[in-house]
Amino acid sequence: MKTYHWGIIGCGKVTEVKSGPAYQKTEGFELTAVMRRDAEKAEDYAKRHNVPKFYSDADQLINNPEIDAIYIATPPDTHTFYALKVAKAGKICCIEKPMAPTHHDCLTINAAFKAKNLPLFVAYYRRSLPRFDKIKSWIDADSIGEIRHINWILTKPANAIDTSKAYNWRTDAKIAPAGYFDDLASHGLDLFAYLLGDISKAIGIATNQQGLYSAKDAVTANWLHHSGITGTGSWNFGTEKREDNVEIFGSKGKIKFSVFNEQPIVLENGEKHKSLVIEHPKNIQLYHVQNIKKHLESEFIHPSTGETAAKTAWVMDQILKAD
Template sequence: MKEKTTYKWGMIGCGSVTEVKSAPAYQQTDGFELFAVMGRDLSKAKDYAQRHHVPNVYDDADTLINHPEIDAVYIATPPDSHEYYALKVAAAGKICCIEKPLAPTYEACQNITAAFEARNLPLFVSYYRRSLPRFLKIKEWLDQNKIGTIRHLHWQFEKPTNDLDKSRAYNWRTDASIAPGGYFDDLASHGLNLFTFLLGRIARAEGIAENRLGLYSAKDSITGKWVHESGVSGFGSWDFGAEQRQDVVKIYGNEGNITFSVFGEQPIVLENDEERIELTIEHPKHIQAYHVENMKAHLNGEGEHPSKGASAAHTSWVMECILQNKIEVINN
């Protein structure tokens, strides 16, 4: 893609994820401008635009997508609307970044990626952990064979119910029509996507997904196992009604292991026969900063962005295999 001095972005959706995590990163990246924001509630969108100093505000997505000055669109809405908006962006011939997960179903993910591939348009997905220094250090250790031949990965994640769950108030993150796996879709997707970044694509996956608490329509207790194309095995368990929070990943090699958290900022730990390294690598204030900077580099031909449509769709395929309580072998 031809380098531009400034890429003007339009943002669809102005929910909590955009307040600190993402929108400021677009504004602070040299060569990017957050030019417009759209929200279905115009008064809320205007308030957001005023607080974040966004010059243009709309309550109609088509107006934003087809604005002649807008080069790229960031879709920051709940997953059930991603396909709808993404196909419009592709038809308009615009660059796109979509929040994760890419869509509630693998079929919808395929529709999205096919639309952008057909028009040779860049499609990014906000799996920003692939760009964070914390996880790049882990990838560096793995690439340097610091723990020898990698054999297995284990992730245990537990989270207590929150007040919203207990009150049975509506939450799209636990609505099975939008997020079939509940918090699994929102949170486990980050880890599973990260593991394919670190260890390669997954060849087959299976799982057991249940609703044990009965507080909402989505699943709340999931176990899954998978095998990467490299032969590395993986196992994960996710409990969203636990007594206390826990988030521990351990990668086992024949000469050592690496331990870390997907969401916390606890030290990452490397242990082998020769050394024990414990590093604290903090996240940036706006956690999508490196992800957004990498988009600019990609668009200007200065590097390959690590999180694009195909890898995000692959993550959705893995999650779908685990949630459907059956074994599936990769066909994508």
């Protein structure tokens, strides 16, 4: 069995538990090198996670002949820059979500990897999580009849970093024009396309209600799936408390779940009421990474690729188009 040697560009917070260890736990994968612009932080990460090599220069990692594949985990405004370098080097790649700030950037990245016939994945890992696969199985089994509509409401109070006016790249309009919407809503919209099919139309309204940062902090949207299913969403990042509620309405019942919270998934069909708790793995990207290995070994077609992620970016662009 071939061993794939991975490198990470941007070994920050997301790689500590969510993703980095998943590359070490997947059979046939080895995490060989990490990179961070701060050399001391890169060295610290490498020592704590038993990674053999570390760099403060991305080019050194990308061009290391020992490295077969690279996971880009930097802020989204640098994804295109690094992805094109990885494609030029002829290496397999996984990009953290969102894939890039715009749909156009996603198309540019996809074209570069397609030209080299290189596998490209994006870390929309919810497409690989058991709790959402269970929901998909309910939908595919016609458990609530014909799907009519999906609605998602996501709210949360302002973070302390935002109320203190300290710098946060997630709310910097130059990096994430719609702030937490870019970071969080992309997960749900991508998941909904996985569950219900691609989205063909989308419109939205975005505004800044709190004035705490330069990005938008309140977004509403309507969309239409190719199948005719309608969708609505509201994301507000300045409310009293956190709520994360999704409802899928069918001709015979309803499915309720959360995109981020590990609350039960619920199936309601007439008098029947089924509630299941399906826990996430400690390293939440584990199944996503394991599926990359299966894809590379031609055992499985990965559900989250550059092509699917570009479609999600298009939806996000359409929602924010008026602004």
